[in-house]
Amino acid sequence: MRKIFAVAGSLFIAAAEGPAGEVPRSQPSRRPTATVPAPGTNTPAAGALEHVAENFRDAVAAVLKSPTMTAKAQEEEFTANGKIYDWLLEHPDRACLAWQRLKVPCLEIVDLGKGSFKWADDAGSELTWHTVGKFDRGTIWYASGKVKAGTLIPTVPVKAVAILHAPRGEDRDGASEFKPSLQLYMQTDSKMAATVMRVVGPAAPKMAEQGAEQLLFFFSGIARYTHRKPEQMETLLAPKK
Numbered sequence: 001m002r003k004i005f006a007v008a009g010s011l012f013i014a015a016a017e018g019p020a021g022e023v024p025r026s027q028p029s030r031r032p033t034a035t036v037p038a039p040g041t042n043t044p045a046a047g048a049l050e051h052v053a054e055n056f057r058d059a060v061a062a063v064l065k066s067p068t069m070t071a072k073a074q075e076e077e078f079t080a081n082g083k084i085y086d087w088l089l090e091h092p093d094r095a096c097l098a099w100q101r102l103k104v105p106c107l108e109i110v111d112l113g114k115g116s117f118k119w120a121d122d123a124g125s126e127l128t129w130h131t132v133g134k135f136d137r138g139t140i141w142y143a144s145g146k147v148k149a150g151t152l153i154p155t156v157p158v159k160a161v162a163i164l165h166a167p168r169g170e171d172r173d174g175a176s177e178f179k180p181s182l183q184l185y186m187q188t189d190s191k192m193a194a195t196v197m198r199v200v201g202p203a204a205p206k207m208a209e210q211g212a213e214q215l216l217f218f219f220s221g222i223a224r225y226t227h228r229k230p231e232q233m234e235t236l237l238a239p240k241k
Helices: 056-067 081-090 090-101 190-200 203-228 231-239
Strands: 003-007 012-016 033-035 069-074 079-080 110-112 114-120 125-137 138-147 155-164 174-177 179-189
Touching: 003 079, 012 056, 056 125, 056 138, 056 155, 056 179, 069 203, 079 081, 079 203, 081 174, 081 190, 081 231, 090 138, 090 203, 090 231, 155 231
Parallel strands: none
Antiparallel strands: 003 012, 033 069, 069 179, 079 174, 110 114, 114 125, 125 138, 138 155, 155 179
């Protein structure tokens, strides 16, 4: 079983892929990268802050200015219904429920209202994230909480910003060609980060890279599946009974 991690470098969402053929396969991301910025290096996303809600602007700016780790990923082009894809971005709890209905175990995501969501697991991880900005064909999320990514890794307090760009082609018969990309910025206490880096070593950037890839697939997988099998859309995306 292959793990799907999107919890800001194992941040945002965690699930496990079911048997082959039951769910759409993830396409290889193009040129995914993950880096640990050098001390004092600023890596702000160009123009992102102007789209962030004022009450989150300082928090987002702090993460963008001094990230502990960054990651980027881009999906291969795929076809999906634009309205469904955009709706999934605004309703990750329902995307999670759709994966569960496809027999893919997925931690429950709770809708807190007003664009805020939360999940927690038995290991002690707990994360709350908010939709803090929108721009043309794009979404900005801010997350905070604590994550335990492995048995030997201590629980880590984290803050993260994810910037999703979802350009698309012309709508034809309710479908468009998509090519989303994601920029992920993670920040944690420097002493805690040093401890994690010693334990995880060179695997840390790879975990962040996979997190960015799988956050993209968490939404696109359901969008692609419902496009290929529209007769299942109503059942998959229905609210929880």
